[in-house]
Amino acid sequence: MALLIESVVKVIVVFGIFMGCVAYMTLLERKVLGRVQVRFGPNRVGPFGLWQPIADGIKAFFKEDLIPANADKPIFILAPMITVASALCLIAVIPFGDKITLFGHTIYLRITDLDVGILYLFAFASIGEYGVVLGGWASGNKYGVIGAMRAAAQMISYELALSLSVIGVIMISGSLSLSVIVEKQAHMWNVVYQPFAFIFYMVCALAEINRTPFDMPEAEAELACGYNIEYSSMKFALFFMGEYAHLVVVCAVATTLFLGGWQGPFLPGVLWFLIKTFVLVFFCIWERGTFPRLRYDQIMHFGWKILLPLTLANVVVTAIVMAL
């Protein structure tokens, strides 16, 4: 019983904080991009625009929800839910702190500790792509279809390289469990042993979550938003939330796998975890303000002909070094 209550409380707290982070990610992105682009970003709603995400949420709720006449209605409705739900599921296996003792009861700061945490992550991350692909396909719009096709091709290609880039970490840690991986980094972060893997991971992750310079499926200049072109109201907001949730998770996973997770001196573990994740998230926003967008064929070329061999080579080199 106590375990059940503990789990429920943890899920609610983590979910709440996570959703809060996701909502404020939009504000952070707009603020940081604004500063990069010699403007202020939102600053009208509340102090420093702090109520902007709430205002946006309310607005999205009250917008008219349009479903195109030639859309595949059930799939059209389902698609954004898939995206957001799969992104939310990902946070379940990420350890965001060490154990704490409360009223003589030891609580581990993670929702669950799966033995195959990494597999779980990749599995659910892949389900998220279905949302994008189905959403674009079901909206009955040619731009949407092109966006969906791009999404399918791009994500499948980059998932390979993404998985290969973390193999090195798994080999070093000898475990698929994220908590074990974090504990193994008590003395030295994995990024020191696997610097290239970290870079590959970040690049693949950007492609995986469709961010600049890999924001092909939605490329607003050419496809006028791509897969979500026909979405409005809360459905559109769900896609958006899914995207930002995915971004936060991808950075949290990078923290866990490469930057020692919650490990760090002086400050409490949770804080370290948040700081590291924030730095990575900030990087993702910053690069969005700087880079142009790659072209579809160039992305595929880069994924298959450059990233894949490099990540494979990284695995081989890691194996050789470990065998010696």
Add this chain to the structure above:
Amino acid sequence: MAETRYMTVNMGPQHPATHGVLRLLLELDGEYIVKTTPIIGHLHRGVEKLAEERTYHQFIPFTDRLDYTAGMNNNMAYVMAVEKLLGIEVPKRAQYIRVVLAELQRIAAHLIWLGTHALDIGAMTVLFYTFRERETVINILEHVSGARLTPSYMRIGGLAADVPENFETLVMDFVEKFPEYIDGYETLLTENPIWLQRTKGVGILSKEDALSFGVTGPVLRGSGVKWDIRRKFPYSSYEDFDFEIPVGTVGDVYDRYKVRLEEMRQSNRIIKQAITNMPSGDVIADDPKISLPPKENVYKDIDALIRHFKIASSGFEVPEGEVFFSAENPKGELGFYVVSDGSNMPFRIKIRNPSYFNLAALPKMIEGCLIADVVTVIGSIDIVLGEIDK
């Protein structure tokens, strides 16, 4: 077996990257372009016809609205065409001020181009930087003419009024700082590997094609043809200034990008020279039949009052004849073909609009490219639909 068909996609007129109301009918084989048909006319206002119902001066505001990013240049090309027909000499000071304003406007137009072009390729930050500098230029133009976008500042025979007192300091302040800003844009784009991948070898227009399509301006120069009206047929004292004509080699998007960036630097040089050597004197030709008398005389002097009334109400008669005059606009060669039947209104005005010819080369350039290249190439030919549709 099912029949294989190409996918037809309608791009525009409501599309973020077609720069106004251009509509493209694309036939796609997957992501590759098989055929492109530009469809124009959504912004047609019948400017050429409207000109036939107006006196020569009344047509000036219409020219502002052709290529609405370059109002000063349009004014200039039109008034100089009429001046050529009238055979009047414009005072040196007016010529120099015209050059300064035209080159400032060229910089402003190229800044819009750079920002939107980069935005089309996904680098959104450049847009805000270029608009920051453009704001300075537009403020100067507003200070001079009273309007930001549609100045209508030039008059047949000269200018509407002399420039304000601090004009030269304002312009010099901008001119001193501007090259650094261009270097700033270059650090973001010129050597960025993604930018190079997106622009090099894309949308190639060979020298022969460029000539046969009749493209002009930076698009022609990007293809390696050293052709600039300012140098070939100098007008408004352009022969007094020292400037280079940048040309490309391959004729791809990157070459056109480099050409326009260099043009901004050269415009900057021209402005600097013009301001430094600015002559003094009148800003409008002293021809009682054409130019308005000074305002203070209108209040005191009956002759001036009559003259003012005559020119303001019915304009002036232009001798029978026809003339073609073209000027180097930011987009290319803007020409006015004016036919006069001896009355106070043009019998016919034909506008040779550079964007129209540049757009004609678009299907050739994007044949076999990807969808993403369509917006890249549209950005690189820098069209304005206000001018194409007239």
